[in-house]
Amino acid sequence: MNYDLHCHSTASDGTLSPAAMVERAVERGVDVLALTDHDTTAGIAEARIAAEANGLELRAGVEISVTWHGHTIHVLALNVDPDAAELAQGLAKIRETRDWRAEEMGRRLENQGIEGAYAEAQSLASGGLIARTHYGRLLIKRGLADSIGGAIKKYLRRGKPAFVGVEWASLEDMINWTTAAGGVAVIAHPARYKMTATKLRLLVEDFKQLGGKGLEVVSGSHNPTEVRMMADIVRRHGLYGSRGSDYHGPENRWIELGRMVALPDDCPPIWQCWH
Numbered sequence: 365m366n367y368d369l370h371c372h373s374t375a376s377d378g379t380l381s382p383a384a385m386v387e388r389a390v391e392r393g394v395d396v397l398a399l400t401d402h403d404t405t406a407g408i409a410e411a412r413i414a415a416e417a418n419g420l421e422l423r424a425g426v427e428i429s430v431t432w433h434g435h436t437i438h439v440l441a442l443n444v445d446p447d448a449a450e451l452a453q454g455l456a457k458i459r460e461t462r463d464w465r466a467e468e469m470g471r472r473l474e475n476q477g478i479e480g481a482y483a484e485a486q487s488l489a490s491g492g493l494i495a496r497t498h499y500g501r502l503l504i505k506r507g508l509a510d511s512i513g514g515a516i517k518k519y520l521r522r523g524k525p526a527f528v529g530v531e532w533a534s535l536e537d538m539i540n541w542t543t544a545a546g547g548v549a550v551i552a553h554p555a556r557y558k559m560t561a562t563k564l565r566l567l568v569e570d571f572k573q574l575g576g577k578g579l580e581v582v583s584g585s586h587n588p589t590e591v592r593m594m595a596d597i598v599r600r601h602g603l604y605g606s607r608g609s610d611y612h613g614p615e616n617r618w619i620e621l622g623r624m625v626a627l628p629d630d631c632p633p634i635w636q637c638w639h
């Protein structure tokens with residue numbers, strides 16, 4: 365079975381609609397897909413209808429922005445009831461922070477001479493949630509960067525002119541909302557945080573103690589060494605491993621739905637938690 369438990373639609377910073385994402389997943393041989401937009405479950409209803417029509421097993425998910433000891437961490441809530449009240453309220457609060465941050469990033473870009481930045485980001489996000497990805501696309505369009513990563517490096521990360529630091533959800537709240545919604549919490553792309561081994565161990569210990577269940581071992585942004593490292597951590601801490609592409613749309617030709625290596629054999633798969 366081909367599991368892809370991490371992807372983004374136009375409900376957050378992806379470029380395919382939830383229905384188009386489901387259709388593409390079926391074409392690419394995915395059997396089980398989790399739609400995990402940033403801080404919103406707004407795409408789930410549409411994805412469910414498409415999944416039913418196409419015979420795909422869809423799991424509702426969301427990639428939640430978390431602040432842990434000053435680090436921004438992304439944690440997936442997988443197999444949740446998207447209508448669960450605590451989760452819905454928690455996400456609504458994060459989106460308020462996001463909206464404020466998006467306006468502030470726009471103001472700062474405008475101070476850098478990038479006129480109408482906020483209005484254009486709103487239009488690139490089709491009135492939905494704004495992520496740095498949308499500002500990245502705007503900066504590429506204006507010829508000021510040649511990739512989203514490049515745009516973030518130049519303008520939008522810590523120490524750069526349009527970086528806006530915010531306090532996202534706490535790890536404890538995030539795990540509690542997820543558990544109350546019947547789901548499991550999984551740390552997304554753990555190698556991306558560039559933490560020392562000690563820092564990562566402290567994060568994993570905190571996470572497990574608070575009720576977190578898994579680590580994304582196979583990710584579109586992990587190399588083979590990182591896959592091995594994360595599988596070892598999963599085994600040592602008695603956690604589960606997850607597999608997800610972090611697909612955002614066809615513009616990024618390096619990442620495709622369902623086309624990652626298999627979860628290593630010594631890693632108990634996170635989907636055991638819902639079977």
Ligand code: AMP
Nearest residue numbers: 377402494495496497512513514516612
């Ligand atoms: P935000 O949650 O608003 O801070 O935006 C984070 C999003 O920006 C991530 O989910 C990615 O989609 C995108 N992003 C961050 N860093 C990079 C990068 N180096 N290359 C491409 N996209 C990136």
Ligand code: MN
Nearest residue numbers: 372377495497
């Ligand atoms: Mn993203």
Ligand code: MN
Nearest residue numbers: 427438552553
């Ligand atoms: Mn992420």
Ligand code: MN
Nearest residue numbers: 370372427610
């Ligand atoms: Mn993601």
